[in-house]
Amino acid sequence: MYAYDDYDHALVNARVAEFRDQVNRRLSGELTEEEFRPLRLMNGVYLQLHAYMLRVAVPYGTLSADQLRKLAHIARKYDKGYGHFTTRQNIQFNWPKLVDVPDILDELADVEMHAIQTSGNCIRNVTTDQFAGAAADEVADPRPYAELIRQWSTFHPEFTFLPRKFKIAITGAGADRAAVKWHDIGLVLKKNDAGEIGFAVIVGGGMGRTPVIGKTIRDFLPEADLLSYLEAILRVYNEQGRRDNKYKARIKILVDALGAEEYARLTEEEWQAIRHHPVDVPAEEVARIHAFFKAPPLPVLSDDVPTVDAFAEKNFLFAAWLKNNVSAHKVPGHVNITISLKPHGGIPGDASHSQMDLVAALADRYSQGEVRVSHEQNLILPHVAKKDLPAIWADLDEAGLGTANAGLLTDVIACPGLDYCALANARSIPLAQSISARFDDIKRLMDIGPLKIKISGCINSCGHHHAGHIGILGVDRKGEESYQLLLGGSGAEDASKAAILGPGFDEAGIVDAVEKVVAVYLGEREDGEEFLSTYRRLGPDIFKEAVYGTH
Numbered sequence: 001m002y003a004y005d006d007y008d009h010a011l012v013n014a015r016v017a018e019f020r021d022q023v024n025r026r027l028s029g030e031l032t033e034e035e036f037r038p039l040r041l042m043n044g045v046y047l048q049l050h051a052y053m054l055r056v057a058v059p060y061g062t063l064s065a066d067q068l069r070k071l072a073h074i075a076r077k078y079d080k081g082y083g084h085f086t087t088r089q090n091i092q093f094n095w096p097k098l099v100d101v102p103d104i105l106d107e108l109a110d111v112e113m114h115a116i117q118t119s120g121n122c123i124r125n126v127t128t129d130q131f132a133g134a135a136a137d138e139v140a141d142p143r144p145y146a147e148l149i150r151q152w153s154t155f156h157p158e159f160t161f162l163p164r165k166f167k168i169a170i171t172g173a174g175a176d177r178a179a180v181k182w183h184d185i186g187l188v189l190k191k192n193d194a195g196e197i198g199f200a201v202i203v204g205g206g207m208g209r210t211p212v213i214g215k216t217i218r219d220f221l222p223e224a225d226l227l228s229y230l231e232a233i234l235r236v237y238n239e240q241g242r243r244d245n246k247y248k249a250r251i252k253i254l255v256d257a258l259g260a261e262e263y264a265r266l267t268e269e270e271w272q273a274i275r276h277h278p279v280d281v282p283a284e285e286v287a288r289i290h291a292f293f294k295a296p297p298l299p300v301l302s303d304d305v306p307t308v309d310a311f312a313e314k315n316f317l318f319a320a321w322l323k324n325n326v327s328a329h330k331v332p333g334h335v336n337i338t339i340s341l342k343p344h345g346g347i348p349g350d351a352s353h354s355q356m357d358l359v360a361a362l363a364d365r366y367s368q369g370e371v372r373v374s375h376e377q378n379l380i381l382p383h384v385a386k387k388d389l390p391a392i393w394a395d396l397d398e399a400g401l402g403t404a405n406a407g408l409l410t411d412v413i414a415c416p417g418l419d420y421c422a423l424a425n426a427r428s429i430p431l432a433q434s435i436s437a438r439f440d441d442i443k444r445l446m447d448i449g450p451l452k453i454k455i456s457g458c459i460n461s462c463g464h465h466h467a468g469h470i471g472i473l474g475v476d477r478k479g480e481e482s483y484q485l486l487l488g489g490s491g492a493e494d495a496s497k498a499a500i501l502g503p504g505f506d507e508a509g510i511v512d513a514v515e516k517v518v519a520v521y522l523g524e525r526e527d528g529e530e531f532l533s534t535y536r537r538l539g540p541d542i543f544k545e546a547v548y549g550t551h
Contacts, residue, residue, distance in 0.1 A: 001062050001370065002147050002292045004112045011154075012109045015116060019043045020102035027099060042122075044115025045101060048420045054093045054101055055118040056108060060128045060146040060170075061089035061373040065363040068371050070111045072356035078104050083356065085341060085349045087413060087464055088167070089127050089373040090118060094420055116154060121162045123153035123234075127169045129177040130374035131336050133293060134382040136328035140189045140197055142172035144290045145226065148281065151289075152227050159234055163241035163249035166234070167206075170199075179375065179491035181205050181214045182467055184251045185233060190220065197223045203233060203263060204255030205495075207461035212252040213495050215260035217267060225271075227280045232271035236263065296368045296383055301333020303386065311390045318393050320442050321404035326389065335386055337367075338406040339379040339396060344440045346400075348414045348432050349377035358399050366392055376413055378406065408445045409453060409518070410436045413464055417457030417474060418481070424457035426474025426481035427507075431455055434511050439518075448518060451531045454489075467491035469532050470514060471498040483510040487517065487543060488535050501540060502548050513547045520546045 004012075019039070026036040033047075040046075044055040056071070063071075071091055075083045078100050079093045086092055096104060108114055117124060126146040133141040149168060153159060159166070171178040172189040180186025186202035199221045205214025221229050237251045240258075255263045312319035325338045339359060342348050351359075359379055363371045366388050372380035384392065396402040405411045412435060415421065417428030432455055439445060454468030458475075465471030471486035482504040489498030505513055518531075520543050525534045535543070 001064060001143075002059070002289065008112070009109075012112075012114045012116070015043070015114065016102060016105045016109055019105065023098060023102050038120070041119045042116075043101075043105070044118035045098075046119060047422070048094070048416075049418075049422050050420070051095050052098050052101070053420070054096050054104060054115060055086070056091050056093070056113060056115050057118050057125050058090050058113075058373050059150050060126055060132065060143045061130055061375070062132075062143060063371040063373065064111075065360040065369045065371065067111045067113055068356050068360040068363070070107060070113070072353040072360065074104055074107060075356065076353040082350050082352045084347075084416065085351065085373050085377050085379070087375045087377060087415075087462065088125050089130075089375055090125055091373070092416075094416070119165075121164050121166075123149075123156070123159055123162075123166045123168065126150055126153075127167075127178055127183075127375055129171045129173055130338075130372045130376075130378075130380045131177065131327065131382065132172060132372075133295060134329055134336050135173050136330050137175055138173045138330060139191060140172045141293055141295075142170040142178075142187075142189055144286075144293045145187070145189070146170055147289050147292070148227065148286065149230065152230075152281075158231075158238060162234075162238055163243050164246060166237075166251070168230075174493070176491075176493040176495075177374075179464070179467060179495070181493075181495035182207060182464070182491055183214065185230065186214050187226075192220050199223070199226065201229065201233075203267075204252045204260065206250050206252040207464060207466050208250070209247060209459045210250075210252065211461070211466040211497050212256060213497060214252075215255060215263075217260055217264035224280060225275065228275045228277075229267070229271055232267045232274060235270050235274075236266045240266075295330075298331040298334055298383060298385075300331060301385060301387070303332050305333075305386045305389075308386055308389050317397070317402070317404060317442065318390065320446060321393055321402060322389065323446070324404050324408060325406040329383065331383075333386055335384050335389070337381040337384055337389075337392065338374070339381065339401050340403040340406050340411060341378050341401075342405060342411050342436070343400050343403045344405075344410060344436050345433050346436070347429050348412050351379070355399055355401055358395065358401070362392060362395060376411065378411070404442055405445060407450045407452070409439050409448055409451045410445060412436065412453045412455060413468070414455040415457050415462035417455075417463075421457060421462075423460055424474065425459075425476040426457050426483060428455045428457040428463055428474060431472065431474075431483065431507055431510065434507060435514060438511050438515060448522065449530055451518070452491075453514070464491060465489070466498050467495070468498055469535070470517060472510060472514075473500075475504060477504065480506070482506065485510060485513050485517075485547065487540060488532070490532060496536075499540065501544055516546045517543050 170187040202214040367381040456463035486498035
């Protein structure tokens with residue numbers, strides 16, 4: 001993973017010192033909360049319903065074991081003993097005292113972490129595939145390019161005050177695990193007929209009150225032109241994006257208004273004007289960054305491990321975990337492990353300090369000292385030898401981290417909702433817990449198969465409900481919490497927008513509605529057919545009749 005150079009250290013340390021002064025001025029009353037607001041947002045500090053919240057960047061979802069230990073320490077010393085992993089592969093601390101935030105940032109800097117550009121109208125944390133550099137279906141590791149974009153975009157003078165926040169995702173695999181079509185810019189690594197690396201470029205995706213699936217404006221962009229082309233996209237947006245209405249200030253609104261072809265034309269025109277200027281970095285700097293992501297020297301081992309098979313035959317829960325939470329690695333005899341942060345009845349994405357410490361220890365012992373954060377709010381151990389799976393599962397299971405539900409119905413994505421967020425209309429966490437409790441049977445879950453439920457407590461869509469196979473949106477109905485049911489969304493390479501099925505429900509009613517939808521699927525699916533395929537084949541009416549008793 002990337003290691004800071006002297007410039008990186010100086011930049012982060014200077015920002016910590018600057019913010020310490022700003023916090024002291026706020027605490028002394030020299031700054032009002034309104035004056036302090038833009039300053040704290042530039043340092044990842046939000047004011048939620050009950051307390052300040054600190055969002056810490058985890059660039060492209062990659063952590064070292066030492067960094068995870070530091071996060072555990074911060075949870076233990078400065079918060080209430082846990083952290084919340086988010087859909088942007090970051091971590092949030094929900095209860096820090098403002099006076100302690102500069103000390104937290106100082107401690108983060110010790111392990112090359114920060115909270116820069118985790119909020120505000122700027123380019124946010126660049127996200128990617130949680131299995132980057134380890135997946136068997138990968139064309140190339142996207143993380144060096146994500147790091148290049150991070151360095152280019154950090155404090156970029158033209159993009160510090162964009163019309164709205166801006167999100168970039170990049171994937172290097174055929175299976176899109178980064179939801180690139182739902183981002184302001186999505187990049188798909190690919191090879192052309194000559195075997196050269198480049199990118200398909202997608203623009204104008206996004207969720208929120210106006211969900212839009214991004215459009216491809218360039219099918220193949222050569223690797224060397226990446227930054228200059230991104231700069232051209234952003235210049236067009238920065239110049240023409242609306243600033244009179246924050247709800248219409250996202251690039252998706254501009255692309256929709258102009259049309260994808262016209263946006264591509266304007267980008268191309270701008271790119272031709274700037275591409276010969278020194279926008280792209282020297283080849284030696286690109287090589288330097290790539291060197292940090294060199295694949296670990298894993299030995300080629302046999303994929304046939306009798307001891308693992310024998311343990312699975314004796315232990316159904318381990319066998320289920322093996323099927324659902326373990327995925328293929330590019331090196332034979334190795335796998336990637338998804339550690340579910342969705343225990344039955346738990347809070348999606350939460351991990352205690354002791355759990356983080358355990359995962360860090362397991363990473364040091366089994367996964368090259370590396371941990372990943374997925375946008376589905378789980379943790380990943382990459383590069384694991386298959387022979388070590390029984391021992392790893394036993395340690396995880398003892399710590400409440402052995403749940404075998406990755407990708408299944410109870411692997412629910414949920415935003416913090418009305419329990420924390422001042423923007424929310426309804427609670428997300430208790431609803432996720434209720435759904436988990438209703439389907440608390442691993443054999444039933446495995447019979448249902450892959451099914452993604454995503455819950456947002458408001459229209460801002462932090463829980464990605466528009467991309468859920470089953471999406472749930474919390475709304476306010478005359479002062480009462482209500483939940484809309486949506487079906488048919490996808491965040492994968494076959495991206496689709498979930499549609500509202502009908503009138504909303506209270507919490508008990510929405511859980512019943514989910515069960516009715518699942519029952520229709522189980523009754524109507526064809527051999528081997530997963531939920532989304534069944535829904536697309538049948539359409540909404542049969543589900544609507546089951547849920548509401550009418551078309």
